[in-house]
Amino acid sequence: MADEIPTKLVIADGSLGMLPLDALPAEPAALVVRSSGLLVSLAALFESVWRHALPLSLSSGEQAVMAQEPGPDAVDLQILSLLLAGLTDVSVAKELDLEARTVQRRIKRLMDLSGATSRLHPGRYASEYGLLTRHGS
Known part of the structure; x- marks a missing residue:
């Protein structure tokens, strides 16, 4: 879980990505990014956010909460x-x-x-x- 993410992003197989565009709610749109320097940069952005994310555990009520155990599970x-x-x-x-x-x-x-x-x-x-x-x- 990450506190903040800079943008929504989908990357498939490292060769195709999609970024949502700010559009009217009734007209969703996305930018499709094929293998390029931009896609490499977006993947690096994802990896950076992932590195700083915290693990989650599910409580018995199926509600996601941050893991509080500091040691190995x-x-x-x-x-x-x-x-x-x-x-x-x-x-x-x-x-x-x-x-x-x-x-x-x-x-x-x-x-x-x-x-x-x-x-x-x-x-x-x-x-x-x-x-x-x-x-x-």
Whole structure:
């Protein structure tokens, strides 16, 4: 979740984008952007907003609220376990049925929380302190 976004934006496969144009409410319009420097810039804008976004969790009433737990949750621990097993971000995402960007964002957050200088440092920390468990134990 992001506090502010500069514009609505849709990017498909990195080769096509759409920006809504300010038009009369009865006449919606959008600018279609094909592969170009402008599309690269729009993708960079999205990535910048995504980097500063906060994770969400759903309450039992299906209402979205910001996650308040500062430490790793169960999904973070699964991600760390799979990274320690040697899986790539894409493989971890497939294994946990997540988007690759979600996995990357969670890894970045864990690195920030632990002050890690490498991607495996949070995993070593979690393993040393018994936060990771083996499947079936």
